[in-house]
């Protein structure tokens with residue numbers, strides 16, 4: 001299967017309804033879009049965010065990709081998998097020092113042929129600096145993809161996923177919930193579905209930094225490209241929810257979250273990752289208990305994958 005065929009196939013992932021007393025009581029319906037099932041190696045939103053980046057690399061004549069990430073990065077993992085699958089060389093620019101033996105994430109990446117280059121924390125902090133980027137791109141003769149696949153190309157891939165979701169459900173849903181790191185996926189999905197539907201991004205980061213501005217920038221760019229006109233006021237059908245980060249990227253999860261994790265997996269058979277989707281589903285449940293969702297809501301939660309991150313995580 002070539003890249004475009006794979007992208008096509010990925011759009012029709014299964015939808016799964018979750019039955020749970022909490023949702024019955026709240027009078028809402030929860031449907032999970034199983035983007036974790038796209039593929040065993042190339043799962044979730046990271047593949048969508050890579051698709052237009054891979055196209056752009058090809059258009060510019062690059063056979064090699066380089067990208068940034070921490071040692072547990074789903075984006076590094078997905079980039080390595082995509083490189084192997086679609087015949088591109090990959091370089092992982094990894095934050096911090098080399099630690100041997102490699103953790104499961106980097107071991108996969110290396111086994112799939114990714115060349116691992118370690119950047120000091122100081123160098124890594126320069127990852128958004130255009131001069132540093134140009135230097136790296138030249139040094140490795142590689143097309144540079146930002147950390148997390150966070151650029152307009154990345155958002156555009158998620159816009160296609162949003163459009164696919166609209167078709168799958170014939171627009172018969174009220175809102176979409178997803179886990180939010182850089183906000184690229186939130187912007188893409190919001191631009192892909194209809195304006196009367198809303199998207200809730202559950203932030204996994206403690207401080208939000210420029211998250212809202214970043215989402216807005218991608219969202220506007222995608223909408224304006226679609227409409228081919230510069231609308232003065234764009235209705236914004238998305239919102240950031242910040243109360244469920246459970247301390248941010250910290251590895252230690254509070255006991256209540258671990259309990260929820262186990263119960264959810266046992267009840268639904270859907271596995272979650274500790275960094276993103278666990279916090280998303282916990283947030284959706286809590287809000288249901290609090291009566292946040294209007295009765296009759298039909299909510300789609302996007303399972304954005306990331307299950308490789310379960311490995312080595314103490315349960």
Ligand SMILES: *Cc1c(COP(=O)(O)O)cnc(C)c1O
Nearest residue numbers: 074181182183185276304305306
């Ligand atoms: C990267 C990632 C996210 C966050 O996506 P953004 O586009 O950066 O907001 C959510 N879920 C999973 C599983 C991820 O790997």
